[in-house]
Amino acid sequence: MNCRKVRYCLSTYSEGSLSSDNLSEVEVHIRNCKSCEREKFVLEEILAAARSLPAKTTPDDFNLKLFNRIYAEQNNPSESYLPTPVSSWIRRPIGWVSALATVAVAALITMVFLQRPVGSPDMPLNSPAYSQVESTSPMSTPSGRHVGSRIPVSAYENIIGVSGSASNYRATNMSQVRTLRLADARVESLYVETMRRFGAEPRLGMVRADSRYYEMRSPFARTGSNGSPLMRNAASTTSY
Amino acid sequence: MLNRETLPDLDLMRRVQEGEMVSYNTLVNRYKDRLFNVLYRMLSSEDEANDLLQETFLRVWQHKMSYDFRFAFSTWIYTIALNLARNELRRRKKIKFLDIFDFADKLAAKEEKKDTSANLKTLLDAEMKRLPEKYKTAFLLRDVDNLSYEEIAQVLGVPLGTVKSRVNRARAILRTRLKPRLEESYELSKGTVLPINIL
Numbered sequence: 304m305n306c307r308k309v310r311y312c313l314s315t316y317s318e319g320s321l322s323s324d325n326l327s328e329v330e331v332h333i334r335n336c337k338s339c340e341r342e343k344f345v346l347e348e349i350l351a352a353a354r355s356l357p358a359k360t361t362p363d364d365f366n367l368k369l370f371n372r373i374y375a376e377q378n379n380p381s382e383s384y385l386p387t388p389v390s391s392w393i394r395r396p397i398g399w400v401s402a403l404a405t406v407a408v409a410a411l412i413t414m415v416f417l418q419r420p421v422g423s424p425d426m427p428l429n430s431p432a433y434s435q436v437e438s439t440s441p442m443s444t445p446s447g448r449h450v451g452s453r454i455p456v457s458a459y460e461n462i463i464g465v466s467g468s469a470s471n472y473r474a475t476n477m478s479q480v481r482t483l484r485l486a487d488a489r490v491e492s493l494y495v496e497t498m499r500r501f502g503a504e505p506r507l508g509m510v511r512a513d514s515r516y517y518e519m520r521s522p523f524a525r526t527g528s529n530g531s532p533l534m535r536n537a538a539s540t541t542s543y
Numbered sequence: 544m545l546n547r548e549t550l551p552d553l554d555l556m557r558r559v560q561e562g563e564m565v566s567y568n569t570l571v572n573r574y575k576d577r578l579f580n581v582l583y584r585m586l587s588s589e590d591e592a593n594d595l596l597q598e599t600f601l602r603v604w605q606h607k608m609s610y611d612f613r614f615a616f617s618t619w620i621y622t623i624a625l626n627l628a629r630n631e632l633r634r635r636k637k638i639k640f641l642d643i644f645d646f647a648d649k650l651a652a653k654e655e656k657k658d659t660s661a662n663l664k665t666l667l668d669a670e671m672k673r674l675p676e677k678y679k680t681a682f683l684l685r686d687v688d689n690l691s692y693e694e695i696a697q698v699l700g701v702p703l704g705t706v707k708s709r710v711n712r713a714r715a716i717l718r719t720r721l722k723p724r725l726e727e728s729y730e731l732s733k734g735t736v737l738p739i740n741i742l
Contacts, residue, residue: 314711345718345725352663353686361579362593366571369600370564376601 304328309339317346552616559607567607570616571600577688578624584683585628587672595631599624614697621690621698625680632676663724670720674713681706682713 304325309332315321316329333340547555547569558566575596582592602623610619671679684690684698685706692710696703 314714341726342718342722344728345722346714348663348725348728349667349714349717349721350686352667353682354689356664356668356687358576359580359583359589359592361575361596365575365593365597366568369571369597370568372597372601373604376605 304332306332306336306339309333309336310342313339313343313346317343317350553612556607556610556612556616559604560610567604570603574617574620575600578620581621581683581688582624582628584668584671584687585625585676585680586631591631595624595627598627615694617690618694618697621684621694622700625698629676663721666721666724667717670717673720674716678709678713678716681709682717685710686714 309329312321312325312329316326321329333343547558547566550566550569552570552573555566555570559570578599579592579596582595583589586592586595599620603620610616671682674682680699681695684695685692690698692703692706695706695710699706
């Protein structure tokens with residue numbers, strides 16, 4: 304058996320599930336080959352480390368929160384974030400009406416957004432996160448302008464750290480993301496604070512489809528030449 | 544008095560189907576930490592892992608009547624949790640977050656590379672995060688969570704051979720990446736005298 308074959312078998316060997324024929328061959332090879340012995344040592348160390356990785360535990364109030372949600376679910380099934388079984392949904396005539404209404408609203412929103420030009424090269428470049436993005440953006444030029452028809456790098460100016468869960472804020476390109484998904488009040492307060500700093504009015508709206516997040520419309524501008532694009536679009540954004 | 548802690552999953556699930564919350568609570572306690580670890584290592588975020596775990600157990604409660612007793616409960620609940628995790632990862636890809644914490648992690652990792660004393664578990668944790676999703680999931684379930692290959696195949700809905708191949712591939716990648724760090728330990732374990740500048 305050569306080194307290549309032995310290394311291929313190492314994974315199975317380390318689990319002790321190699322067939323007896325192969326087992327003796329591999330063992331003899333490893334005894335005589337320093338390099339393969341080293342490979343075996345490395346793999347065994349990795350597997351031992353993997354099995355003893357520090358375990359995380361759920362928060363103390365995990366069960367309490369879970370049972371509260373189940374209780375809320377049972378007492379107010381219409382507020383459910385879980386998908387309703389299809390059979391009962393079809394049976395309800397109101398289900399069809401709301402589905403059609405949702406499709407119509409979604410189509411309208413899509414049309415409105417598709418008509419908007421993307422990005423604005425004349426936005427102020429004063430975001431703290433801007434310099435990081437500029438250096439990593441594949442479409443940026445030394446002047447910070449965009450290449451071709453892609454989104455101008457200056458659109459990244461619209462970055463604020465608001466998305467994801469509370470301890471994991473993310474800087475998001477707000478000109479591309481039309482909704483903010485916020486996990487809890489701490490993120491929400493960060494959003495509100497950021498909006499106020501820009502002089503914009505925060506718009507909040509809860510989305511029932513996914514109980515883990517609050518969802519908010521991005522108040523940022525996509526185009527325009529009069530005044531601050533941030534401000535103007537913030538004023539024109541409607542909450543839902 | 545009935546001790547639910549010792550009851551098998553299927554017996555508990557039968558009681559859950561009758562609406563018994565105490566049995567449901569026993570199942571939650573039995574699986575929550577195991578699943579939390581898997582979700583945490585997949586998503587690299589305790590908050591998101593916690594959110595998805597809540598959702599996993601909620602779905603178990605919500606769909607308890609559709610549970611099929613021919614399959615292991617563990618397989619069912621892992622499937623729910625991993626599907627939620629994969630959806631979340633897909634959502635992240637679509638939105639293309641610029642994670643400022645990731646950025647900080649990368650900086651820290653660079654610093655760590657210089658620090659030869661960083662222990663193997665920390666390095667392994669960091670390297671696991673860099674694995675492609677399908678290899679990472681297979682490695683996590685097999686080598687961290689200790690599921691059997693058959694269970695993993697059921698949870699992921701892929702053939703047994705595919706699972707074995709993914710686990711082997713993940714191990715091979717990790718072996719290649721961590722080998723330089725482990726060679727010193729190997730020399731020490733063999734009692735080789737190292738040059739003074741290595742020590």
